[in-house]
Amino acid sequence: MKRRTFITTTAIATTAATLLPGLSFSQNMISEAELIGKGNPDLVEKEGYRLRPEAAKAFDKMKAAAAKENIDIQVISSYRDYNHQNRIWERKYRAYTNKGLSPEDAIAKIIEYSTIPGTSRHHWGTDLDIIDANGKTSGDVLVPSKFHGNGPFCKLKEWLDKHANEFDFYLVYTDLPLRQGFNYEPWHFSYKPLSQNYLEQYKKLDIKEVLQEQQLLGSKAFTPEFITLYRQNNVLDINPDLLS
Numbered sequence: 001m002k003r004r005t006f007i008t009t010t011a012i013a014t015t016a017a018t019l020l021p022g023l024s025f026s027q028n029m030i031s032e033a034e035l036i037g038k039g040n041p042d043l044v045e046k047e048g049y050r051l052r053p054e055a056a057k058a059f060d061k062m063k064a065a066a067a068k069e070n071i072d073i074q075v076i077s078s079y080r081d082y083n084h085q086n087r088i089w090e091r092k093y094r095a096y097t098n099k100g101l102s103p104e105d106a107i108a109k110i111i112e113y114s115t116i117p118g119t120s121r122h123h124w125g126t127d128l129d130i131i132d133a134n135g136k137t138s139g140d141v142l143v144p145s146k147f148h149g150n151g152p153f154c155k156l157k158e159w160l161d162k163h164a165n166e167f168d169f170y171l172v173y174t175d176l177p178l179r180q181g182f183n184y185e186p187w188h189f190s191y192k193p194l195s196q197n198y199l200e201q202y203k204k205l206d207i208k209e210v211l212q213e214q215q216l217l218g219s220k221a222f223t224p225e226f227i228t229l230y231r232q233n234n235v236l237d238i239n240p241d242l243l244s
Helices: 003-019 024-028 053-067 082-098 103-110 154-167 192-202 207-214 224-235
Strands: 044-046 049-051 073-077 127-132 169-171 188-191
Touching: 024 192, 044 053, 049 053, 053 073, 053 154, 053 169, 053 188, 053 192, 082 103, 127 154, 154 169, 188 192, 207 224
Parallel strands: none
Antiparallel strands: 044 049, 073 127, 127 188, 169 188
16 A cells, blocks of 8 residues: 555544544554554653553553562563664664675664664554563673573563463564564564554555665665565564454
8 A cells, every 4th residue: 555545544444533433443543654663652651651542551460460489570671762763774884884894784783673763663662671670681682591590581482472462562583493573582572452453554554665765774675575584584573462
């Protein structure tokens, strides 16, 4: 779907919802600008996070439940707008190319864990990266090994495995052996009642047009083949529970 068509469709849906309040789709419609991190979403901002109101309410309940088990869920990252994601992208791209990597190799390295601006789930205000503030550690905290074995966040990981779904939060990038795209992230959870619908709307966008329009660092390497694989592996190859 072309961007202008998508915007028109969204506007029509919003108008219809105003005139016909019984229509159920209006509650979870999200504009193209918000889908790619350039909108002005309604967010709750407190205790170190920014989330959609519905997601924030569910998270607060999950945090309170975990606290009863002496787990202090701390948000490392939640909503990120386009500019924030682009700063991450440019910092990593320059760092890798300054080390001698080609644009293609630098991009491949970046997308092991970081998304291309305009494609991040963090743009939606439904996703967050979390750790246990009671876990004593130093250095980088978003490291898979710290969530397993004797890692400082293994208690949190075990608790989330049992209880996160009760609050409608689901792990996004699993350790399933056949999954492709981003590396395993035991810290990244998504509020399914909103993000599932947002992903369906995002899939209607022309990602090739979105990416090439932004003229990002290294974007000359965004060939049609690369974009197709990125959409297939990085955007869509996620926890199946978030797709159904």
